[in-house]
Amino acid sequence: MTRLLFAVGVFALTGNIPIYSITHPSPAIEPLVINTPFVSPENRAYENSVALNLPVAVETYAGYEAEPLPSTKIGKWYLHTIADGETLDSILQPLSLTTNTQELLKHPDVKKELATLKAGKKLLVQVNNQRVEQLIYATGRHKAFITVRQSSGYSGKWDESFEEQSKQVAFVIRNPLHEDAAKAGLPSSITRQLVKIFKNDVNFRRIRVGDQVGVIFEGYYYQSERIYTGTVLAAEFIHRGEAYQRVRFLADSKKPLYLKLDANLEMKKVAFNRLPLNGGRLSSGFGMRDHPVLRKRRQHSGVDIAAPRNTPIYATGDGKVRFAGYKGSYGNTVEISHGDGIRTRYSHMSKHKKDLSIGATVKKGDIIGYVGSTGRSTGNHVHYEFLKNGKPQNPQQVKLPMKGVLSAGKMKEFKWLVKRMSNRLLKLRDNAAIDRDVGRQFGG
Template identity: 30%
Template structure:
């Protein structure tokens, strides 16, 4: 079990204001069988729900093969009303493209007929359409939330990803940290059980959980530190004047980012290297133009660098593959994917460390793995021997370094404050959690 110091300090001066609820809403809210229902939509469930004898709000999750028209018609909503609902909600969300598992809420009257339809459109934002005299009245409401600083320090254990996840670090934070640290750390070779990972980030959290919204959303990761074999890598988030995005730097102003990542995933083993080898399926020797990383199906794959997606489709023996064009004549290829991340298609821009797909075993693949290639001016090169330092941003200097030093001092002060709350400035604390709300 990973040891962990977890300190959450609320830093908001004011709460996010919740939109005023309709007076009738609290009267309508009831329970199904003593608890709020959370079921998959299906014929059997629909028949049971039709027998509800009191007004209630139920939560449903769209099952495979279901569509909104079929669902709502079970609750006395006709096809024309569903089509009107889809049109009224279009500015916020396309109800024709709801994915399997998407949660919706239905407010039913005593006869089991629909009164209102609710759905989450983004974090902490709920859209409710109320049926009044045959017409839909749509309103948007914001759930009450607060800003919270999260300072977490853990032993890496067997896997940085799994240890951080078990401790409660948000998945977005873990992926971002790994993407940044990958510039300096080879996650497939370097980590040991005694290494320590530390992160300081800010998130917006719901005051009360809601079935139509995730519990929290990461705002920004301000500090990342990984100590490998006694060597610390403390990194601070900063956007220099004239820069379009934030980057991570060492305290002396050295940028951590390199031009391309050498390992675009975490928690994998290097199963095959660059060079000539006997192909495990074809049976003859040929040049293996990239690296193979073995990992569990569904492991997130990151873009090795900023660039433009050239291909995100089926690639024959490559199976599902993605090809990205980067600056300076470089391209990267990711093959045998289980599937593509949302929004990844030819022509779209991606950022370094962005999740572009998920590890699989499609195409000419003997076992689940990622096949990763890097090409320079059309020629395949060994990703492990990439030498792109001349493309890396220069060390901060002058006024930029002075301004950055203020950022470092501010973050260090926040870290010291959170350590002082536990009175454990140099020791790991086992699963201790502290959240302080400032009013």
């Protein structure tokens, strides 16, 4: 019997003998009847819900509705530092915009922030096709109220995507100044400012290879883009081995000045501009020369600067008009007395300014006449003389007088600024020196 069971098991495993299972029948199951009507899952969810009347969510971008912000690169950006009593309307009026102030201030949030502006804060305006695209009211280096134009009108909010930064660049001159400045990443507007700042210290016609420049300037950034390049904050120009440094400071006059960094002395500024034209070409220097008309060798008591006819001529310093009229071989001439025995003369004008009369007070930079070729002259130019106690001096080399500009309180404030900026300028000088040494090593 045991052998028979074993054999049956083996055959079953090998599949040669079918195996059947025996089941017992279950009692009959009655069908379940549900008298509730059928409800789909969707309807069931609806029946179990309650209307909450929630507001519709609107997707936003940088705090504004999903409509994309205007590009920062279209049109042009303007920067304005707000003065006492200025309003949004008075600031925007010179821009000749089609956008009016009422349109800008229609949104209550915008009106709340821009109806009254704080003096000393900054306003950046993006204009495209005479229309305001964006307006930034900057109350801090990282704090600003941004107003943007959208299809529904202007809206605004406080935004952290604005930033005011100070940038710094240092380089050694090996090519023309504007080329090396551009290669170093200096905006062209900053290069032009440097020329104006150092025009009384550096002879830009005699810049040589090896001169060094270091500059700290402000830049304004929005949506990670530089939207505006501001002004020079501090700069150093090492010219022919001598270092000239200037720092921007708001003095008692409320007008920014670029002052020397010698904080141990009462700060002074140059009382005169070196030359009476913005631009022009030096056509004849000071000293002995062959006279272009008389054909004789004679002393030239000033300098001649050639420029197109009717180019404005500016007073080089504060003073009073001593003479205004026609003066023989000098042609139309203006003479200004500046005190301390100093007198300046401007000759060969096409005409002098109409309201200029003897005894009239003029300020440095005032227009006093226009380039011409009156008198003994061979072409349009201005003949400029700088006289000390009646004796002609070389206008390009004479040591220009200085005058004080700071009160005691402002002097203390200035010393703190000098300490901070001088350290940064020294580091920039080291950076430029490294650049110079690397250039020598690799033949630059």
